[in-house]
Structures are given as structure tokens and as C-alpha cells.
Amino acid sequence: MKDYVLLMKPRVIWLLVLAAVAGYVFAASPRVNIAYVVELTLVGLLSTGGSAAFNMYYERDIDAQMIRTRNRPIPAGRVSPGNALIESLVLSILGFALSYLWLGTIPTIFVVLGWFLYAIVYTVFLKCRSWSNILIGGVAGNAALLTGWTVAKPLDLEAILLSMAIYLWIPAHIWSLVIRAKDDYSRTCIKMLPLEMSEDRAMIMVALLNVISNIYMLFLYILFLRNLIGLIILLITAAWSSYYSVKAMIKPSREVFWQMFKASSPVLTVFLLIGMVLSIIK
Numbered sequence: 001m002k003d004y005v006l007l008m009k010p011r012v013i014w015l016l017v018l019a020a021v022a023g024y025v026f027a028a029s030p031r032v033n034i035a036y037v038v039e040l041t042l043v044g045l046l047s048t049g050g051s052a053a054f055n056m057y058y059e060r061d062i063d064a065q066m067i068r069t070r071n072r073p074i075p076a077g078r079v080s081p082g083n084a085l086i087e088s089l090v091l092s093i094l095g096f097a098l099s100y101l102w103l104g105t106i107p108t109i110f111v112v113l114g115w116f117l118y119a120i121v122y123t124v125f126l127k128c129r130s131w132s133n134i135l136i137g138g139v140a141g142n143a144a145l146l147t148g149w150t151v152a153k154p155l156d157l158e159a160i161l162l163s164m165a166i167y168l169w170i171p172a173h174i175w176s177l178v179i180r181a182k183d184d185y186s187r188t189c190i191k192m193l194p195l196e197m198s199e200d201r202a203m204i205m206v207a208l209l210n211v212i213s214n215i216y217m218l219f220l221y222i223l224f225l226r227n228l229i230g231l232i233i234l235l236i237t238a239a240w241s242s243y244y245s246v247k248a249m250i251k252p253s254r255e256v257f258w259q260m261f262k263a264s265s266p267v268l269t270v271f272l273l274i275g276m277v278l279s280i281i282k
Contacts, residue, residue: 003073004109008049017044017111023148029279050092051119057084066184114143141166207248
């Protein structure tokens, strides 16, 4: 059972589920319906877990080539490719069906769009063809937040601007992992922008993108949330992350860059959680 859970990439998909719930809370505040929160969580776990399982199924040969991934359930031989595909389809179809029954047509369109962008566009068509794969596949992150938003009210400019916080964060996160495991990625067909340039230049580029992502989240906070205590918490988190980013830009090294990566990961989580709390209590 553990291996079938691992196929869903639980350490990855939880942030997309959180984004969907946050999107709903942002749009519905202050009248948040707990039933919708539970339903969004279940739909998110099923649909994103299904897309992740499909990614594991489709990339099983690539995973077998990389030290970082060769112990995953399929390349390690603990789950057959056929069973992984069945799991993916069952989870995905169940997620789509429950989304339509519980959440309605428009949110389900975004659920399906997010699944399609990640599982098909990113994984099948682009990942081994173009380094722009993450720039296009990253829209799946927007789709997660917009799913939750459209449960409460129609799509608008605020929703799009908020969803862009996830879109900007994703490339910096993925490309950081690529730099960390550059030797692994270089043995595969995967195309990623950091592989197209020197390691020092790649570190500077990703560090700069991380700073831009942090600034953008602070901008959104000031524009839409306007709470001093929450702003201070987010500012401290973003400053901590940006400090290592600046260090990585001034003197690129794997050690400093990895510190930057670990410091940058919590910023989006803090942004979403603080935003949810303030949306509920305002």
C-alpha cells in the first residue's frame, strides 16, 4: 500500500491541494463552508494524485536512469507499470466525477485542465522536447487555485493575480532541483533551462527568479490582504529566502544555492496559510 501512495507523490501534491483550498477561502471569505473545504481536499488528492501516478508510469524508464529516482516504486520493481496506470486512471476519473458532483462544472474544468497540463502537455509532449516545459506545465499550478476560487465566485482579475504567485514559484522550485541533481538529469532526455547554461549562470538565474517570486507575493499581500501582523511574518520569511538568493547571485556555489532552496520552499506555504487565516477572520 505504501508504494501506491508514493506513486501519488504526496510530498509534491499537498501544495497544490493547499492552493485549491486557499483559492476557495480567498473567494468565499468570510463565509467559508467547511464542506467545500473537505470536498476540495478530496478532489485535489484524487486528481493531482492521479496525474502524479501517470507521471510515474510514463517516466518509469527515465526514473530508472537517475540515482535520485531509481528507487521509486516502478523502476525498483515494487509496482508493475500496468498497476500504476490503473491507479492513475481510477484516481483521476474518480476525482473528475466527484468534482462535477460536488463542486460544479466550472471548477471541474479547471481540475481537468490542471491534470491535462501536467500529465499530458508537460509529461508526455514537452518534458523531453523543450526547456519551456515547466513554463507551460506550470499553469497547472494556476489551475489549482482557480479551481477553489470558482467554487465560491466567478473568475476575476484578483483570482488570476493570486494564482500567478504559484506560477512564478514553480519554475524556481523545479529548476533548483535540476541544478541540485544536474548530473542525474544530464543522463536523461529531459530538457530544462539550467541544463542549457553553465551552473553558475543557472544558479544566478534561479536565485533572481526566487527573489522576484518573493517580491510578487509581498505585492499581492499588500494589495489584497493588508494586515500588519501577517505582513511582518511573510516579510521575515521572504527576507530570509531572498538573503540566500542574493548570496547565491553574488558568489554562486552549490552549498549557498541549496541553502537558498531550503529557505525559499516555505515562502509560498506561508503566503497561502496566512492569507487563508486572514480571509476567515477579517
